[in-house]
Amino acid sequence: MSPADVVLRNGRVFASGEVFHGGLAITGGKIASLGANPFLPAGKRELDLQGALVLPGGVDTHVHLRDPGRRERGDFATETVAAAAGGITTILEMPISDPPQYSPEILRNRVRCASERSSVDFAFYGAAGNRAEFIPALADAGVVAFKTFLFAPPAGREEEFLGTCAEDDGALLRILEAVAETGKICAVHAEDDSIVQRCTAALRREGEKNFLAHGRARPPIAEVSSVNKVLRYARHTGARVSICHVSTPEAMELIRTAKRQGVHVYAETCPQYLFCDEESVEHLGPFAKFNPPIRSKKSSDGLWQYVLDGTVDYIGSDHGPFLPSEKEPGLSDIFACPAGSTGFEERLPLFITAVREKRVPLQRTVDLLSTNAAKTFGLFPRKGAIAVGSDGDVVVVDTERDFIVRRSCMKTAGRDIARLYEGRRLFGQVMLCLVRGRVVHAASEEVPSASGWGRCVLV
Numbered sequence: 001m002s003p004a005d006v007v008l009r010n011g012r013v014f015a016s017g018e019v020f021h022g023g024l025a026i027t028g029g030k031i032a033s034l035g036a037n038p039f040l041p042a043g044k045r046e047l048d049l050q051g052a053l054v055l056p057g058g059v060d061t062h063v064h065l066r067d068p069g070r071r072e073r074g075d076f077a078t079e080t081v082a083a084a085a086g087g088i089t090t091i092l093e094m095p096i097s098d099p100p101q102y103s104p105e106i107l108r109n110r111v112r113c114a115s116e117r118s119s120v121d122f123a124f125y126g127a128a129g130n131r132a133e134f135i136p137a138l139a140d141a142g143v144v145a146f147k148t149f150l151f152a153p154p155a156g157r158e159e160e161f162l163g164t165c166a167e168d169d170g171a172l173l174r175i176l177e178a179v180a181e182t183g184k185i186c187a188v189h190a191e192d193d194s195i196v197q198r199c200t201a202a203l204r205r206e207g208e209k210n211f212l213a214h215g216r217a218r219p220p221i222a223e224v225s226s227v228n229k230v231l232r233y234a235r236h237t238g239a240r241v242s243i244c245h246v247s248t249p250e251a252m253e254l255i256r257t258a259k260r261q262g263v264h265v266y267a268e269t270c271p272q273y274l275f276c277d278e279e280s281v282e283h284l285g286p287f288a289k290f291n292p293p294i295r296s297k298k299s300s301d302g303l304w305q306y307v308l309d310g311t312v313d314y315i316g317s318d319h320g321p322f323l324p325s326e327k328e329p330g331l332s333d334i335f336a337c338p339a340g341s342t343g344f345e346e347r348l349p350l351f352i353t354a355v356r357e358k359r360v361p362l363q364r365t366v367d368l369l370s371t372n373a374a375k376t377f378g379l380f381p382r383k384g385a386i387a388v389g390s391d392g393d394v395v396v397v398d399t400e401r402d403f404i405v406r407r408s409c410m411k412t413a414g415r416d417i418a419r420l421y422e423g424r425r426l427f428g429q430v431m432l433c434l435v436r437g438r439v440v441h442a443a444s445e446e447v448p449s450a451s452g453w454g455r456c457v458l459v
C-alpha cells in the first residue's frame with residue numbers, strides 16, 4: 001500500500017459520536033482511513049499527537065473579514081491565520097464590505113480576494129436587502145446563504161452596508177419570499193430598529209454615554225420583538241431562516257416553540273453571550289460593545305439551557321476586527337465607536353473549558369462548533385465530520401493543560417482590541433490545525449504560510 005500524505009497517530013479521535021484511541025490518515029486532502037495506531041498506514045509525514053484530542057475542524061457561521069474593504073483592520077491573510085489558531089477550518093463570511101456582495105460580480109471579486117489570501121476554506125453569504133432582484137443569480141453563483149439586516153445602515157458606514165438592509169417590513173417579506181424560492185437560508189440580524197432608535201435618542205437627550213448605556217439603547221425587547229416578526233414571516237413564506245447572535249433567553253424560547261411547530265428556523269448564538277455578562281461591559285466599555293449587547297448574568301445563565309436542549313444550532317464567533325483608534329472614542333462616549341470585536345481564537349478554548357467544567361457535553365460542543373453548521377448550510381459530510389471521504393480538516397486540542405489568554409499572543413490583526421477574555425484561564429489550546437491535510441497552524445512552531453491554500457466551498 002502506498003503511504004498516505006499525512007498520518008496523525010496516538011490521539012483521542014472524536015468520530016461518529018465517540019472518542020477512540022488512535023488516529024487517521026489523509027491522502028489527496030481527504031480522510032482515507034481511521035483506526036487504532038497499529039492499523040494506520042505509513043505516512044509521508046507522520047505526526048505524534050501524544051494523546052491530544054482530535055476534533056473535526058470548526059465551521060464558523062458568523063465572520064466579518066470585509067476584505068477587500070477595510071484591509072487596515074485585518075484581511076483574509078491575517079484573519080484566517082487567526083481562524084486556524086482557533087481551530088476553525090471553514091468560515092462563512094458575511095456580506096459587509098466595500099461594496100457588500102449583493103450581485104454575482106461583487107461576489108466573484110470577494111471570492112478572488114479570499115482565494116488569493118485565505119489559509120482556511122471559506123464560503124460567502126450573499127447580501128439580501130434593497131437589491132433583492134439579484135437574489136436568484138447570487139444563489140446560482142454559489143452563496144452559502146443570505147444575510148439581511150433589519151435597520152438603516154449605521155451613520156458613516158452606508159457604503160459598507162449597501163444592499164444588505166431590509167429597511168421596512170415589506171422589504172423583509174419580499175426578501176424572504178425571494179430567498180425561499182432558492183431553498184437557501186436567510187440569516188437575519190434581528191433587533192427592532194425603531195425601538196433602538198427611540199431608546200438611543202432618549203439616552204442621548206439625557207446625556208447618558210457611559211458603558212452600560214449601549215445595552216440600555218438596545219433592550220431585550222428589541223430582539224424579542226424582531227425575532228417574533230421574523231418567525232412569523234418565516235412561517236408565512238416557508239423560508240429557512242437563521243437568527244444570528246441570539247442574546248436573550250426570551251428570544252430563544254420563541255425559537256424553540258417555532259421549531260416545534262415546524263418553522264424552518266435555526267438559532268445561532270456567540271461566545272460573548274454565554275461566557276460574559278454586563279460586568280465585562282462595565283470594565284471594558286467599547287471593547288465589550290456588541291450588537292446585540294452583552295446582557296445580564298441572569299440572561300447569560302438562561303441562554304445555557306437552550307444550548308443544552310438543542311434550540312441553539314451553532315456558535316458563530318462574530319469575529320470582526322477594528323482598529324484601536326476606532327474603538328477608543330467609545331471610552332468617553334460609548335455611542336461614538338462601532339460595535340463588534342474579534343473572537344476566532346477564543347471560541348474553541350472557551351467551549352473545551354466548559355466541557356471540562358461539565359457545563360456542556362463534548363458531543364454537543366462538536367455539534368455546535370462544527371457539525372450542525374456543516375449540515376445546516378449544505379457542507380456536510382465534506383465538512384463537519386471526521387469520517388472516511390470527508391475533507392482532512394482536523395483540529396488537535398490540548399485538553400489537559402491550561403493557559404492564560406493574552407492578546408499579545410494572538411494572531412488576529414485586531415489583537416489590540418481583543419480584551420474581552422484577557423487574563424482568563426482556559427483549557428483547549430489548539431496544537432495543530434489541518435485544512436485538507438495541510439498543517440496551517442501549529443502551536444509549537446511557525447508553519448510556512450498557507451495563504452492562498454483556502455478554497456471557496458460552493459454549495
Ligand SMILES: [Zn+2]
Nearest residue numbers: 062064094318
Ligand atoms: Zn455580525
